[in-house]
Amino acid sequence: xxxxPLYISKAVYRLSRSPPSFPSSSCLLLLSFPCLTLxxxxxxxxxxxxSPSYAGSRVLxxxxxxxxxxxxxxxxxxxxxxxxxxxxxxxxxxxxxxPNQVQAPVLSATPAGATSKxxxxxxxxxxxxxxxxxxxxxxxxxxxxxVSGAAGMISNHLLFKLASGEVFGPDQPIALKLLGxxxxxxxxxxxxxxLEDSLYPLLREVSIGKDPYDVFQDxxxxxxxxxxxxxxxxxxxxxxxINGQIFAExxxxxxxVASRNVKVIVVGNPCNTNALICLKNAPNIPAKNFHAxxxxxxxxxxxxxxxxxxxxxxxxxxxxxxxxxxxxxxxDFLNAKINGMPVTKVITDxxxxxxxxxxxxxxxxxxxxxxxxxxxxxxxxxxIVDAIRSLITPTPEGDWFSSGVYSTGNPYGIAEDIVFSMxxxxxxxxxxxxxxxxxxxxxxxxxxxxxxAELLAEKRCVAHLTGEGNAYCDLPExxxxxxxx
Amino acid sequence: xxxxPLYISKAVYRLSRSPPSFPSSSCLLLLSFPCLTLxxxxxxxxxxxxSPSYAGSRVLxxxxxxxxxxxxxxxxxxxxxxxxxxxxxxxxxxxxxxPNQVQAPVLSATPAGATSKxxxxxxxxxxxxxxxxxxxxxxxxxxxxxVSGAAGMISNHLLFKLASGEVFGPDQPIALKLLGxxxxxxxxxxxxxxLEDSLYPLLREVSIGKDPYDVFQDxxxxxxxxxxxxxxxxxxxxxxxINGQIFAExxxxxxxVASRNVKVIVVGNPCNTNALICLKNAPNIPAKNFHAxxxxxxxxxxxxxxxxxxxxxxxxxxxxxxxxxxxxxxxDFLNAKINGMPVTKVITDxxxxxxxxxxxxxxxxxxxxxxxxxxxxxxxxxxIVDAIRSLITPTPEGDWFSSGVYSTGNPYGIAEDIVFSMxxxxxxxxxxxxxxxxxxxxxxxxxxxxxxAELLAEKRCVAHLTGEGNAYCDLPExxxxxxxx
Numbered sequence: 001x002x003x004x005p006l007y008i009s010k011a012v013y014r015l016s017r018s019p020p021s022f023p024s025s026s027c028l029l030l031l032s033f034p035c036l037t038l039x040x041x042x043x044x045x046x047x048x049x050x051s052p053s054y055a056g057s058r059v060l061x062x063x064x065x066x067x068x069x070x071x072x073x074x075x076x077x078x079x080x081x082x083x084x085x086x087x088x089x090x091x092x093x094x095x096x097x098x099p100n101q102v103q104a105p106v107l108s109a110t111p112a113g114a115t116s117k118x119x120x121x122x123x124x125x126x127x128x129x130x131x132x133x134x135x136x137x138x139x140x141x142x143x144x145x146x147v148s149g150a151a152g153m154i155s156n157h158l159l160f161k162l163a164s165g166e167v168f169g170p171d172q173p174i175a176l177k178l179l180g181x182x183x184x185x186x187x188x189x190x191x192x193x194x195l196e197d198s199l200y201p202l203l204r205e206v207s208i209g210k211d212p213y214d215v216f217q218d219x220x221x222x223x224x225x226x227x228x229x230x231x232x233x234x235x236x237x238x239x240x241x242i243n244g245q246i247f248a249e250x251x252x253x254x255x256x257v258a259s260r261n262v263k264v265i266v267v268g269n270p271c272n273t274n275a276l277i278c279l280k281n282a283p284n285i286p287a288k289n290f291h292a293x294x295x296x297x298x299x300x301x302x303x304x305x306x307x308x309x310x311x312x313x314x315x316x317x318x319x320x321x322x323x324x325x326x327x328x329x330x331x332d333f334l335n336a337k338i339n340g341m342p343v344t345k346v347i348t349d350x351x352x353x354x355x356x357x358x359x360x361x362x363x364x365x366x367x368x369x370x371x372x373x374x375x376x377x378x379x380x381x382x383x384i385v386d387a388i389r390s391l392i393t394p395t396p397e398g399d400w401f402s403s404g405v406y407s408t409g410n411p412y413g414i415a416e417d418i419v420f421s422m423x424x425x426x427x428x429x430x431x432x433x434x435x436x437x438x439x440x441x442x443x444x445x446x447x448x449x450x451x452x453a454e455l456l457a458e459k460r461c462v463a464h465l466t467g468e469g470n471a472y473c474d475l476p477e478x479x480x481x482x483x484x485x
Numbered sequence: 486x487x488x489x490p491l492y493i494s495k496a497v498y499r500l501s502r503s504p505p506s507f508p509s510s511s512c513l514l515l516l517s518f519p520c521l522t523l524x525x526x527x528x529x530x531x532x533x534x535x536s537p538s539y540a541g542s543r544v545l546x547x548x549x550x551x552x553x554x555x556x557x558x559x560x561x562x563x564x565x566x567x568x569x570x571x572x573x574x575x576x577x578x579x580x581x582x583x584p585n586q587v588q589a590p591v592l593s594a595t596p597a598g599a600t601s602k603x604x605x606x607x608x609x610x611x612x613x614x615x616x617x618x619x620x621x622x623x624x625x626x627x628x629x630x631x632v633s634g635a636a637g638m639i640s641n642h643l644l645f646k647l648a649s650g651e652v653f654g655p656d657q658p659i660a661l662k663l664l665g666x667x668x669x670x671x672x673x674x675x676x677x678x679x680l681e682d683s684l685y686p687l688l689r690e691v692s693i694g695k696d697p698y699d700v701f702q703d704x705x706x707x708x709x710x711x712x713x714x715x716x717x718x719x720x721x722x723x724x725x726x727i728n729g730q731i732f733a734e735x736x737x738x739x740x741x742v743a744s745r746n747v748k749v750i751v752v753g754n755p756c757n758t759n760a761l762i763c764l765k766n767a768p769n770i771p772a773k774n775f776h777a778x779x780x781x782x783x784x785x786x787x788x789x790x791x792x793x794x795x796x797x798x799x800x801x802x803x804x805x806x807x808x809x810x811x812x813x814x815x816x817d818f819l820n821a822k823i824n825g826m827p828v829t830k831v832i833t834d835x836x837x838x839x840x841x842x843x844x845x846x847x848x849x850x851x852x853x854x855x856x857x858x859x860x861x862x863x864x865x866x867x868x869i870v871d872a873i874r875s876l877i878t879p880t881p882e883g884d885w886f887s888s889g890v891y892s893t894g895n896p897y898g899i900a901e902d903i904v905f906s907m908x909x910x911x912x913x914x915x916x917x918x919x920x921x922x923x924x925x926x927x928x929x930x931x932x933x934x935x936x937x938a939e940l941l942a943e944k945r946c947v948a949h950l951t952g953e954g955n956a957y958c959d960l961p962e963x964x965x966x967x968x969x970x
Binding site for chain 2: 122123151156157160164166186187189190191193194195196197198199200201204296299300302303306307312313314364367368370371372373376378379381382383386
């Protein structure tokens with residue numbers, strides 16, 4: 001133990017700083033470093049606190065640990081800095097109902113043991129044999145879904161949708177791995193508690209953490225929602241930099257610990273350039289696996305076309321958002337269809353299409369903030385669900401969906417090496433191909449050029465984060481979408 | 486028109502006060518009173534403003550109406566006071582894309598006409614033939630779901646669950662009728678906009694309003710979430726009275742305009758007594774149709790038992806919450822089962838069951854507020870979904886669920902004529918029967934007596950609202966659940 005007193009002291013510091021309560025069901029604590037192993041089968045036994053000077057220790061009174069949920073153990077892990085002896089081997093902490101707390105045979109539960117790989121939260125700290133119960137026999141294997149910004153409002157909608165089976169289906173058990181920040185960690189515990197209380201049968205694991213190298217471990221989906229909001233007086237270049245650094249780090253973490261075929265959806269803004277930074281920092285993951293969310297724009301565009309045409313929104317198809325998730329975005333009415341007919345044949349008010357339509361889509365978020373007093377968390381979460389579903393279900397014949405994807409190799413003449421929203425089709429295997437049969441006219445080309453120019457300028461702004469030399473930031477105007485800064 | 490200038494002036498007042506924008510797709514406006522009919526096929530034509538003195542009028546410039554969503558029309562209706570010529574005939578306002586805005590044949594949409602009965606919001610202002618499209622042929626008939634407190638956080642989760650099909654199934658089209666207050670009306674418009682942008686195919690109508698007599702029209706489900714929070718220094722008796730008045734009015738409205746078989750779930754606290762007031766004011770609706778939500782307590786109790794026993798929560802069944810949704814509630818570990826065995830055989834720590842368990846369930850909401858900084862909206866919404874599903878799907882053999890229901894005729898010896906949470910079973914037809922095979926011991930009986938006494942005291946407190954004479958309010962201690970005041 002003495003080889004890494006710093007980590008233990010930091011970890012126990014957290015426990016001693018926040019000792020108000022602890023689960024009566026005690027916890028199995030296991031730290032497994034290549035160069036350090038600490039194993040304690042009962043946390044209700046005395047905990048050693050090693051002082052920052054690495055001398056002196058005191059025994060925490062058991063009473064201090066009597067009624068608090070398991071969370072401090074998770075925080076424990078997250079206080080650990082990057083590890084000098086192995087930056088990639090993260091200590092494993094398993095919280096579990098300890099055997100002596102289980103008072104009778106439990107038919108289908110297997111308490112977590114040394115073979116489990118994840119942190120856990122509350123009731124999710126016991127692992128279970130998915131195949132034990134009859135109804136779970138036809139279930140698929142567990143998938144790991146990592147969500148950043150997990151304590152925020154968008155996640156507060158999204159996590160419950162993921163857990164309910166609404167997204168991945170009623171036979172797909174789910175492990176949620178929630179990434180928060182120092183500031184949001186308590187809120188993250190609250191979210192995990194609400195997930196417990198929701199009793200979703202498909203939700204088999206919930207783990208929470210602050211270190212992306214830990215939370216992204218084996219992630220098959222990474223939904224990157226968290227981003228810093230713009231502070232007072234901050235220029236857009238500053239925002240690009242501060243968020244870019246977050247996404248550079250998360251890209252590196254994904255590269256190192258996530259599933260080799262992880263699908264990444266970047267929601268935190270500026271999402272296109274954040275996605276570019278992320279994929280540039282994850283060279284071992286196919287660039288094609290990274291998406292920037294423009295699905296809410298697509299949905300809003302469909303709704304506005306339906307409203308104008310007097311049809312229900314399910315009659316609108318082939319709606320492309322081209323380019324950046326900003327006010328330069330191009331909702332494409334040239335290729336969109338209503339009841340299978342070109343929109344331009346159904347809505348002949350060209351002035352409306354060229355002027356009002358795009359503005360309505362762009363300004364929707366701002367209007368919503370005025371009305372509702374906060375940004376559109378619920379519909380953003382719905383659009384994330386739509387984006388995921390579009391990748392895991394075959395795209396209907398003749399239709400497509402929009403996603404900000406890596407532009408290299410695109411057939412539309414759009415600049416390479418940026419993340420650009422384009423029309424995609426999927427076979428339902430998580431992958432996509434770019435849509436064919438797309439037409440262009442001068443008006444569409446011209447507007448695509450403008451959003452392309454913006455993305456190229458944003459890219460130059462973050463060159464220091466993509467490994468392409470010195471940044472040169474010249475963003476003439478601010479095109480952030482209202483309420484999405 | 487001159488017979489009711491007051492209403493027109495009030496209505497137009499609202500339009501002229503809030504004229505910043507208006508849909509370019511114009512609206513069909515129809516007021517149909519027994520004693521007044523105003524019909525205007527285009528709101529983009531000049532609107533007459535009749536001044537409060539009933540003299541003078543001015544034409545609003547069309548520009549003022551150029552880019553605003555349809556909402557003011559709905560607000561229009563809601564500014565109307567109760568009608569002297571017919572308190573029950575509410576003016577009908579139909580917002581629709583007007584025919585001249587629809588520029589080409591629209592295959593399956595039928596613009597709303599004079600036969601439609603509801604207000605509408607945005608894209609939901611056009612009515613559609615549900616059977617027109619292939620995939621909708623097997624759909625059930627539209628059901629009307631009214632939700633009060635619709636601009637609040639619980640509803641913000643619940644409405645999207647209802648609209649997604651998660652609650653009533655993938656073949657059940659939904660009409661949402663949202664009740665808000667003067668204060669929350671703009672937020673309600675924001676919610677409706679987010680519902681539009683979510684493109685849920687099953688969501689066929691959204692209407693918003695402030696008058697329960699209007700919003701509850703033909704409601705088949707009424708989810709009464711809205712309640713006033715307790716102000717500083719307000720006694721519980723005061724809270725019972727102020728909320729009781731809201732639920733008395735809503736009960737009367739349900740009695741007058743809702744479906745004769747409407748199912749009512751009261752969530753707004755104090756929910757048991759609010760439900761009692763509501764049902765007492767709705768004598769033409771079976772008392773059995775009213776529920777007070779104790780499902781979140783049930784879910785939390787299951788989770789805590791699972792955590793203690795080291796099993797996954799789906800192994801816990803037969804969990805009854807007895808009595809009031811307050812700190813006197815009785816989570817019943819005597820009848821509950823884990824893996825089909827009595828909990829008391831699995832968890833032999835009787836002290837924990839008697840002391841800690843109940844407290845954990847009661848205090849869960851408070852702990853969550855500490856962690857998360859706000860009350861548990863997401864898991865409350867999940868529990869409302871669970872409560873609805875329990876009534877529309879057959880209860881699994883041998884199991885039951887908890888709901889606060891009308892106690893008259895109960896087989897457990899509980900006082901009659903209160904709303905008391907008890908174990909229920911359903912055939913899935915929306916109705917329920919009380920569970921048999923329930924056992925009691927002295928400990929359980931004693932605690933049930935205590936929560937019963939509290940509910941009887943609350944009932945005496947609101948006698949003036951249930952038509953039972955003068956109120957006598959003697960509530961010795963405050964047992965509101967934390968964060969649920």
